Amino acid sequence: MSSLKTVRRLASSELKVGESRVWIDPEQMDRLVNVISREEVRRLIKDGVIKKRPTSKPSRGRARLLHEKKKKGRRRGHGSKKGPRRDEKREWINRIRAQRRFLKALREKDLIDAKTYRRLYRLAKGGFFRNLAHLKLYINEHKLLKQGEASG
Numbered sequence: 001m002s003s004l005k006t007v008r009r010l011a012s013s014e015l016k017v018g019e020s021r022v023w024i025d026p027e028q029m030d031r032l033v034n035v036i037s038r039e040e041v042r043r044l045i046k047d048g049v050i051k052k053r054p055t056s057k058p059s060r061g062r063a064r065l066l067h068e069k070k071k072k073g074r075r076r077g078h079g080s081k082k083g084p085r086r087d088e089k090r091e092w093i094n095r096i097r098a099q100r101r102f103l104k105a106l107r108e109k110d111l112i113d114a115k116t117y118r119r120l121y122r123l124a125k126g127g128f129f130r131n132l133a134h135l136k137l138y139i140n141e142h143k144l145l146k147q148g149e150a151s152g
Contacts, residue, residue, distance in 0.1 A: 022050060024050050098131075100121070103117055103135075
């Protein structure tokens with residue numbers, strides 16, 4: 001077996017790769033027995049008895065496992081999130097205050113009656129309106145203003 005080591009070493013220097021990347025055809029072992037020179041090794045490379053293996057790429061095994069876990073909905077916690085954080089409570093406060101201010105103004109200008117005001121107030125409290133524009137759209141679509149004036 002020492003001759004095989006020599007052949008592998010010579011082939012690796014000829015192919016300019018490491019010894020682990022030298023592939024020797026197992027069916028052609030009888031041709032390797034009396035190989036001792038670089039020329040003979042070059043001839044075997046030319047004949048395709050000795051080849052260089054392709055470089056190994058990073059394994060996708062771990063990536064596949066991660067992908068499976070993410071498909072199941074794992075690994076989606078706060079520590080995995082990127083981008084600015086949203087304070088949902090603060091957003092709600094700003095949104096509801098704007099809607100309530102608007103409703104109060106409509107009531108004070110006598111554009112809506114107390115009953116309509118109370119109904120819209122309760123809808124706003126229930127989170128029905130996405131934003132102030134949605135509230136205005138709802139009022140116009142349902143013709144809730146007394147004189148039919150545009151809401152501003």
